[in-house]
Amino acid sequence: MQTVDLESCEREPIHQLGGVQAFGCLFAFSNDWLLSHVSENVPKFVDQTVDDLLGMPAADLFASDCLHEIRSRLQWLQFTDASERLFGVDVFGDGRSFDIALHKSEDLIIIEIELSDASGRMEAMSVVRSMMNRLVEGGTFSKFLQQAARQVRFVTDFDRVMVYRFLPDGSGEVVAEARAPQVDSFLGLRYPAYDIPPQARALYLRNHFRIIADVNGEVSKLVPEFRYDGRPLDLSLSVSRSVSEIHLEYLRNMGVQASLSISIIVDGKLWGLFACHHYEPKLIRFDRRTAAELFSQMFSREVAKREQDELLAVEAQARELHDRIMAGISVEGSVFDNLKGYLEPFMDVVGCDGVGILIDENYASIGLSASSEEVTSLRKLLNRSAASKVFSSHKLSSLLGESDFTLRIPGVLAIPVSRRPRDYLLFFRGEVVQSVTWGGNPEKSVEYGPNGARLTPRKSFEAWKENVTGQAEHWSKSDLKITEIIRTTLLEVILRSVDANDRLHQQANQRQDTLIAELNHRVRNILTLIQGVISQSRHNARDLDHFTSTVNGRIKALARAHDQITQANWAPGALRDLLENEVRAYSDTLDLQVELVGVNVMLAPQAFSTVALVMHEMVTNAAKYGALSVPEGKLRISWVLETDGAVSIAWLESNGPAVTPPRRRGFGSTIIEHSVPHELQGESQINYPAEGVRASFKLPAAYCELGDASESPKLSIEDLPSPKVISVGARKSKVLLVEDNVIIAMDGEDMLREIGFKEIILANNVSSALNAIEANEFDLAILDINLGKETSFPVAELLLKMQVPFIFASGYDDTSLMDKNNFEDVPLLSKPFSKQSLVEALGSEMDLDD
Structure with a gap:
């Protein structure tokens, strides 16, 4: 085995290693389609030698249909730095099936092939759509990441799948994991930045997927090894590219026999990786690799959205704190007296271990914080920073030198609350290494390779711990944005606390101009953001849970309607089925309360989704506030086919709580009252008498037709036949x-x-x-x-x-x-x-x- 210099790993040209793994064969053609390079394992794929093939025209090597398809796909790559894939292609015209990956590398056309198995081929788009549906069902960000790891493991069937997130300093943390029961956990592990060197990160940005089928597998070198100009081939976008020996040894020391990595890219930056390990050699099929890579791209977009939503939520919390402070401050009181009572709320808004307020010679703090003497030396440092700018550091010792203070509190974020003299609101963070633990078994024995114990996950974690001693968690983009909102609040507090003389009046005007400019800028940004990301439903949402529940219900109502239409090949759907679905979707206890009476009316697909959404809002309101919110309540929905072909629907609630008209008109009311008139040119009316809600809807004849009477008997829901059941008893093992x-x-x-x-x-x-x-x-x-x-x-x-x-x-x-x-x-x-x-x-x- 080749011994490598561990310290030189950052300089290793990992995209120019000049070989491919055994499962693939690589062909490199010039622009005029003459074969200039080929991997030495080519005789295993085609019955010709390397010498026979070099210089051969592509038309003599590949079947004509295959070459036509390849050339067509290359057209797509004319202006992109990406690769294309083809599945199940008869490359050589001999009946064998191959999967193909192709891309451009400078002036060369790179074509990689591997044997394909058409049986049980996965349809990537359908699989990824189902995977994404599971992700967006809600939960915390941690559960979201955990579910993503689980989805990737189901598709790849690897022993361990980790979500590895890069931190601001380049180090990384395993933030989620899905694994087989017999496999150790790596959850919570952190690794230093040099574990994934810069050139590897750059490669992850270009090529989002890397697979190692067998860490001990043979590597097939390219023939010839170098280009005509003496340079090695750039295989950055290759799917079968061979791997750095230093990384292979790292995996061997862990006992890992196969791996794959999928990039998670957010806002054009490498957010993290799906890192997958298997303890036996494993090559997952090309279609599954494609599905996993496509899922990662969709997942990356969802991560960006969730981070943005999280930032919006925290900003809203900061603005709420702003309103509380502004409502509670005393104009006559000092700035110090006004703010020291809000230290705990400040600590809740910004993730930290302690908070302090320093104004003139007055100092107050809670949690982990500096003493009065330590704050004096800190103030001197802060006074040298730019005026009116938030100061942040995660390693204070690099600025003040090592001391008990800087090692105990390495993280400081300071908001100036005045210009002259400098006063500050201070946020403190303790050492990060104290809160991070090894996620597996730190005593588990490993076999070290020729490069020593450093190449193991445990030693890598220990190296990270040594590297971050005396450091706090980095202050995130979210932290800095929130502190800007708080700074605006502090400026307002000061403006309310100054004396009404000419000098202070001038200062107040100057600060007020700054404040107005900042507020205008912030308002414009927020309005632009809201315009881009918030849908109509958010206008009336009370909180995030209410928004999620409301939109989720409406989307599911549309999905159910869409399913009914598509199951019938986009043919008209039964109104009765639509109503039954909406009632049953809300609760399994409503059947005895609801009566459906009417002929078998079929609704055209154009009307089906509209009526489904209206009925969803009506059922939801009835279950929350109306007749269906109490056991004795009743709901009767009846419909008739008018002589002109239109359908009239009557909604009648009874025996429920006393009804009062809604005090505000939300988006749900808009759907009920305006959807049918606006989208179908029909009629809608709803009234709120105390004894129960009454509503009527008229659907134009253009959207209605009478179905076969035998298809839909006039039965209320409680009359439906009972399904066959089995008995498994109380045991659920x-x-x-x-x-x-x-x-x-x-x-x-x-x-x-x-x-x-x-x-x-x-x-x-x-x-x-x-x-x-x-x-x-x-x-x-x-x-x-x-x-x-x-x-x-x-x-x-x-x-x-x-x-x-x-x-x-x-x-x-x-x-x-x-x-x-x-x-x-x-x-x-x-x-x-x-x-x-x-x-x-x-x-x-x-x-x-x-």
Whole structure:
């Protein structure tokens, strides 16, 4: 093995290592399509030698259809620094299927191929859309990152997937992790900046995906090794590019046999990485790599949005504090007396360990803070900084020298609250290393390589700890922006506290001009931001939870309507189905309270979403404030087909709380009253008598038609037939989930855990399911009937013999297969199924609150 100089890793040209990994073969063509370079493993891919191939025209090497497709894709790359991919291509015209990656490297056309398996190919866009849907369902930022790691692990099937975030000083932290049970945790680990040197970071910005299929795998060198001008090839965008030996040794020392890294880029900067480890050699298929990379790009946009939303929320908190201070200050009181009572609220707004206020010779503080003597030396430093500028440092010893004070409080952020003499509001932070711990087992033994113990995660973490001694967490962009808002507040406090003489009057005018300019600038920025990111719904949101709940409900209502239309190939949808979906989506306890009466009216797709959104608002209001908010309340929705073909809908609530007209008109009221008239040219009217809400809607004939009466009998919801159920008793221990689609399996696993099952074992085919049954005792099984080229009936037969209750799931409506195999009494869940439909199939013993 080659020994490398650890100290020279920052100078290593990792994009010019001149080789590819064994799973890929690289061809480099000149602009006139003559082969100028090829990897030495090419005989494994095509029955010709390197000497035979060099100088060969591409048309003599590649099949004509393949070359045509490659040239077309290169057209897309004419003005971009990126790569393109092709899947399942017969490259050599011999019937073999390959996946292709191509890009331009200076004046060379780089084409990489690897063998392709078309069976079970993943459709990247559909998978990524489903992955993103799970991310945006809410929760804290930490849970958001954790869910992202979990999604990437499901797609890649690596033993460990980490979200690694870069910090302002270039160091990094593992902020989220998804891993196999037998794998140690790295969560919370931090690493010094030089663990990922500058050239590696630059490469992550250009090429968002890097895979190492086998750390001990062979490397195929390029022939010839250098270009005609003596320089090595730039393989920055290569997918099979060989890897730095120093990084391979790092992985070996960890016991890792395969890895992949996916860039997370926010606002054009490298925010972090998805870092994936596997403890055996592993090459995930090109389509899965593509899905993971596409997910990372979508995830990066969501990170940017969440960080912006978080900044907006904190700014709002700072503005609220501004209003509190301005409402509570005494004009007659001094600035010091006015502000010292707000130190704790200041500490809540800015993440810190302590706060102090220094005005004239008066000093007060809470939490971790400097003494009066220490503040004197700090003030001298602050007075040398620019006037009216916020001062920040995360390593005070670099400015004041090492002392007990600078080691105890290395982080200081100071807001000047006057110009002359200088007074300050001070925020303090303690040493960062005190709050960071090793996330795995620090005593775990490792085998060191020829470059020593430094190349291990534990030693890297210890190196980071040594490197950050005497440092605090960096003051973030959010911290600095908030302090600017606070500075504006402090300026206002001062303006209210000055004496009304000519000298102070002049000072007040000067400060007021500055304040007005700052406030105008801030207001313009905020208005521009609001215009860009806040939708109509936010105008009436009371808080973030209310906004999220409201928009989530409206989006789900539209999604349900859209699903109904698309399931019918964009054909008209039944009004009754729309109403039932809205009622059932809100709660599973409303069925006995709601009566639906009317003929089978079908709504055109153009009207379906509009009516769904209106009915969603009506049901939501009824469940929150109206008849459906109490058990005895009743709701009757009836509709008739008029002689002119229009449909009139009547809404009648009764037995609910006394109704009072709304005191304000929100976006929901706008939807109810104006959507049908504005979008469909129909009519809407809603009244609020004390005995119950009354509403009427008229849909023009152009959007309505009468369906087959046999398709939709006049039944109220409580008359619907009961589904087949099974009994699993009160025990909720172990479930077998047989499903060949990874995304559906993830959904099912989440639902079962939410219901209360403790352990869910997944199987994607009959063989793995039978093995799981042999090794475990199950309380329940859920079986997807169609498993690619086989069915789950052999598993069902075994479960039947063992008297283990089970449920079928299927995307097909035809149940003839079940009947033919004597499973007609087994409950069937139609895909896509919800948690509620799963609970209903499990019978009354299943209590969601268990």
